[in-house]
Amino acid sequence: MIHVRTPRRLLAPFNLLASVVQRLHRGLLTSGAAIVLAGCATNAPQDTWKPKGPNAAKIDNLQKPVFAVAGIVGVIVFAAVLYSVVKFRDRGQPIPHQSHGNPALEITLTIIPALILTIVGVFTVRSVFDLAKTSDTEMIINVTGQQWWWEYDYPVQEQFGITQPIITSGQLVIPVGTKVLLRETSRDVIHSYWIPVLNGKRDAVPGRVQTNRIEADNPGIYAGQCTEFCGLSHANMRMEAIALSKDDFAKWVANQQTEYVAPADGTLAKEGEAVFLNQCVRCHQVNGLKRADGTPAIAAPDENVWSGAAPNLTHLMSRNTFAGAMFDLAKPECRKNVWESDSATFGGKYLTGVTKDCLNESALRAWLRNAPAVKPMYTNPEQLAATDGKYRGMPYLGLSESDIEKLVAYLLTRN
Ligand code: CUA
Numbered sequence: 001m002i003h004v005r006t007p008r009r010l011l012a013p014f015n016l017l018a019s020v021v022q023r024l025h026r027g028l029l030t031s032g033a034a035i036v037l038a039g040c041a042t043n044a045p046q047d048t049w050k051p052k053g054p055n056a057a058k059i060d061n062l063q064k065p066v067f068a069v070a071g072i073v074g075v076i077v078f079a080a081v082l083y084s085v086v087k088f089r090d091r092g093q094p095i096p097h098q099s100h101g102n103p104a105l106e107i108t109l110t111i112i113p114a115l116i117l118t119i120v121g122v123f124t125v126r127s128v129f130d131l132a133k134t135s136d137t138e139m140i141i142n143v144t145g146q147q148w149w150w151e152y153d154y155p156v157q158e159q160f161g162i163t164q165p166i167i168t169s170g171q172l173v174i175p176v177g178t179k180v181l182l183r184e185t186s187r188d189v190i191h192s193y194w195i196p197v198l199n200g201k202r203d204a205v206p207g208r209v210q211t212n213r214i215e216a217d218n219p220g221i222y223a224g225q226c227t228e229f230c231g232l233s234h235a236n237m238r239m240e241a242i243a244l245s246k247d248d249f250a251k252w253v254a255n256q257q258t259e260y261v262a263p264a265d266g267t268l269a270k271e272g273e274a275v276f277l278n279q280c281v282r283c284h285q286v287n288g289l290k291r292a293d294g295t296p297a298i299a300a301p302d303e304n305v306w307s308g309a310a311p312n313l314t315h316l317m318s319r320n321t322f323a324g325a326m327f328d329l330a331k332p333e334c335r336k337n338v339w340e341s342d343s344a345t346f347g348g349k350y351l352t353g354v355t356k357d358c359l360n361e362s363a364l365r366a367w368l369r370n371a372p373a374v375k376p377m378y379t380n381p382e383q384l385a386a387t388d389g390k391y392r393g394m395p396y397l398g399l400s401e402s403d404i405e406k407l408v409a410y411l412l413t414r415n
Contacts, residue, residue, distance in 0.1 A: 045197075045223040052197040052222060053215045055131060059200055062127045066120055073116070131200065134211055137181040141172065143212075145184070145191030145204035145226065146307035147392045148233040148377075149324030160249070166256045167285075168318075169311040170325040173242045175249035176219055182212040187307040188392070189231065195224035195241050203228055216243035219346045221339055232376040233393065238325035248347030255351070255415075256315055260288020263413050272410025275403045283310035283394075286414065306390040317354045317415035323375055323394075327363045334358035353415045361408060368404045370396050 051057040139160060142153040152173075154166040160175070174180050184193055184204040193212060194201035202212040216222065226237035244252060263269035273289070277297055281289065285299040302308040316322065320330045320338060328335050334357075338349045354360075372379045377393025384390065399407070 046225060048196045050197055052220070053199070053217050055199040055213050055215060056197055058127050058130055062123055066124075069116060069120065131213060132211075133213070134181055136179050137213075138179045139174070140181050140183060141174070143172070143182045143184045143193060143204065144187055144309070145193065145230070145237075146187040146309055147189065147231050148226070148237040148326075148375075149311060150191075150193070150226075150237070150239045151309060151311065161253045162257075164257055166253065167312040168256070168315065170238075170321050171240045171242050171319045173244060173249065173252055174214065174216060175246045176216050176243045177246075178215060180214050182214060184210050184212055187309055190228050191226050191230045191237065192228035193224070193239065194227045195222050195239065197222050198224075198241060201227050214241065216241065218343045219243050219245055219248070220343060221346075221350075231392070232378060233324070233326075236324055236326040236375055238321075240321065240325055242350060244347045244350065248351060251351055252318070255318060260286070260314075261413075262290075263410065268406055268409040269413050270410075272406035272408070275399075275406050276410055279397055279399065279403075280313075280407070285310075285312045285314065287312070287314040304390060306387040306392045310394075313411070313414055315353075315414060316411055317359075317413075318351075320350075320354055322364070323367055323371070326375055327367065328360050329354045329364065330358045331360045335360075356412055359408075359412060364408060364411070365404055367394075368397075368399055368407055369401075372396055 048056075048063075049060065051060045139157060140155060142155065144151045144153070149169055150172070151167065151169045154162050156162055156165060172182075182193065182202075184202055185208060186204040186206045188206065190206070191204045192201050193204055195214065198214045198216060199212060202210050204210070220243055222241045222243065224239045224241065226234060226239070228234075230237065263273055274292075276284075276286070277289070277291060281297045281299055283299055283301040283304050286297070289297045291297050299310065301310040304310075311322075317329070320335065321327060322329050330338065334354070338346070341349050366374050371377070371394040373396075375393065377391070377395075378384070378387070379391045379393050379395040381389070
């Protein structure tokens with residue numbers, strides 16, 4: 001036999017490949033371990049295994065047994081494969097006697113899975129129908145997705161004290177123990193509404209209205225996330241459901257319907273109102289706001305924004321997040337005070353809204369100074385040909401620091 005030494009330079013590509021494979025292996029192991037360990041997180045507000053309302057509980061009651069059955073089947077199959085691989089591996093023994101067919105075994109192994117799937121199927125279909133039910137609805141809220149925030153509009157429902165439509169965004173406010181039907185749609189692309197502890201996800205599709213039941217057992221904040229890729233800031237399109245006791249909900253409704261109170265003359269907030277009328281009212285509505293000549297200031301977001309909408313800021317300080325719930329409107333300690341309070345004190349704290357002492361002013365100023373710099377959006381004038389020059393998101397307005405200061409003072413009066 002002749003041995004030929006392979007020149008080292010010819011081996012180089014193979015060595016490289018081996019090292020890439022080795023690195024890939026290590027990377028997979030590390031990321032795999034990270035994913036597994038992430039399951040141990042205690043602060044996981046979007047945990048589907050901890051339902052906080054009857055609709056999510058229905059899903060949980062289905063997923064737990066199905067997960068168990070699938071797990072047991074998986075373990076049995078894995079064990080049988082491992083046993084066969086070890087026991088019958090090639091040790092140079094002669095090929096065993098070849099046989100074919102065992103009707104009893106084959107019929108049994110067909111019937112068992114079919115039975116398991118039928119049972120799982122019956123319970124699944126029952127849950128799907130239960131979750132699609134609309135006949136027991138007690139309250140209706142329209143939910144509209146757009147790049148990259150959610151709008152909530154409450155039609156008149158006098159039994160809840162809603163005597164004029166309420167429009168808000170970012171945080172959905174609902175009374176506890178009430179069967180709420182969300183009617184979801186979108187103004188631009190497909191989004192998906194998902195608050196995991198209250199129900200499964202439902203797509204918000206332009207030109208269609210899809211329903212989604214939610215109900216919360218206890219007062220609190222329940223976090224969610226848009227779950228359909230919808231462009232640049234998809235990951236920044238969050239939502240929160242705020243469940244309040246029925247009394248607290250009535251107070252929230254009453255506050256949302258209060259008449260506009262203009263800031264007193266001579267205050268910084270009054271100057272801020274003028275800046276708002278100059279700059280912001282093009283897109284953002286503040287109900288009851290009047291121009292200097294006494295005519296109502298009506299926002300026309302359809303002229304500037306591709307989706308045709310911008311958040312209504314009438315009661316901005318009654319919510320504690322802004323810009324599609326991406327930023328906290330309250331400072332970290334104030335946020336913690338609300339988010340981590342117990343059911344009994346939560347409502348009172350939430351209804352206080354964001355006060356001057358609690359305002360996360362640096363985040364609000366950064367947003368007013370240059371919104372696209374802190375949240376990725378399509379607002380570059382040179383790249384808006386596809387949308388007829390309209391923005392998708394809030395543009396850079398070039399406000400002066402003094403205008404920003406006035407605007408912050410004005411927005412603080414919007415509670
Ligand atoms: Cu909206 Cu993703």
